[in-house]
């Protein structure tokens with residue numbers, strides 16, 4: 063079909079072969095907002111709060127209820143150099159060491175220097191962190207040289223942050239939240255983001271949300287793995303949507319596995335916070351031996367990726383499927399006060415955590431990579447921003463320091479609003495129309511594909527990887543490449559399509575990186591190599 067000089071076809075709209083569904087923006091309802099924010103964890107809600115309090119009109123699109131987020135499940139806490147014996151410099155150093163040579167130092171400086179102010183903002187708007195004698199109570203976690211983790215209700219820090227930000231958002235007349243709304247695809251032309259196509263799960267209708275700024279903060283992608291700590295919404299949607307639209311993604315091979323996730327038949331993969339080890343718990347193997355002292359000077363508080371690999375080595379050498387967290391030497395009062403949620407959950411399965419060893423094993427927890435951004439959250443597409451786990455400003459390198467993720471969401475969410483303010487971006491974009499009507503929907507067995515995908519990721523793209531396994535994974539993703547177009551918008555199919563896109567990116571990057579570093583471990587290349595002290599950036 064003939065195209066004009068701007069790439070429009072003769073029907074005068076842009077046709078890009080990679081949308082998930084057929085649509086024509088000229089026939090759809092269209093809304094205009096200053097900020098269109100996708101996702102309702104800490105990054106999305108805090109950005110909405112900052113923009114809303116400046117009088118900007120903000121819509122928050124979220125695919126289930128507002129509080130279905132990784133933030134809500136976060137236990138351990140939020141790291142910030144607020145203690146008297148602490149400093150941003152020490153926090154900087156610890157973050158870099160955990161990041162295994164791949165952190166962007168400028169991004170980390172911003173995180174540790176601006177973090178304390180952002181946490182104070184949270185306190186100002188009502189976040190109730192635990193206190194001891196009037197002072198903030200700070201705990202320790204792996205690879206932190208100081209006690210610098212704020213927590214709330216013992217081990218329910220994320221729920222407190224989610225509560226206060228949700229409350230704030232509901233109070234702010236400038237912010238509208240749309241639950242049960244699924245972001246489908248970005249509308250991008252000539253490197254500029256014009257808006258996003260959104261599917262309303264309640265009505266089955268599509269709407270175009272045009273915004274001066276579109277912000278992706280959809281969280282992580284733990285659901286790509288059979289064993290994970292994430293809520294079911296974590297299917298990597300933001301990364302997939304951005305990649306399909308032509309944005310750069312970075313560090314996709316670096317998935318963080320959490321060392322201690324409850325491993326009991328019939329029980330959910332429930333996180334047993336790193337703060338438990340921070341307060342003194344030991345890891346023991348099936349013979350009751352404390353093994354971390356053999357693996358690292360920091361023993362149970364070594365960087366997360368080190369602890370995971372030590373556990374895997376221990377499981378292999380003892381022919382076991384779990385190791386145990388032992389709190390029995392700790393004061394029962396301290397355990398009760400600090401870990402009420404963990405205590406209650408374990409009690410449901412007959413475990414008294416003050417006495418009984420807790421069976422644990424590693425599970426997928428956090429994505430270090432994501433949509434590549436600069437220090438202001440800008441992606442490679444103009445008008446498109448990303449923050450939180452969806453984004454990759456380079457702050458976590460190859461392995462995130464514990465409790466830096468909530469902080470990352472706050473700091474870079476705030477910087478997005480500062481950046482947008484600087485540009486004074488109004489609705490100045492020329493209104494372009496977009497459509498897709500050419501591709502035949504694929505009636506595919508998406509449920510089955512989803513289950514297969516999760517098995518493939520667990521088997522071949524887990525904490526230990528090989529050339530052979532990664533090629534098998536890529537073969538799986540290659541076989542499903544033809545699945546470009548979903549039949550039922552809004553259904554699980556769309557998520558599966560996103561999972562296929564993102565899983566393929568992880569496997570591809572992991573195959574490329576022929577070394578081991580941080581969260582990426584190759585059995586066939588077990589050492590880190592200087593020549594690999596660089597990032598893998600993928601772009602469609």
Ligand code: SIN
Pocket residue numbers: 136137138139333334335336337428463464465466467
């Ligand atoms: C935890 O509580 O162990 C999780 C905290 C984190 O992922 O940083």
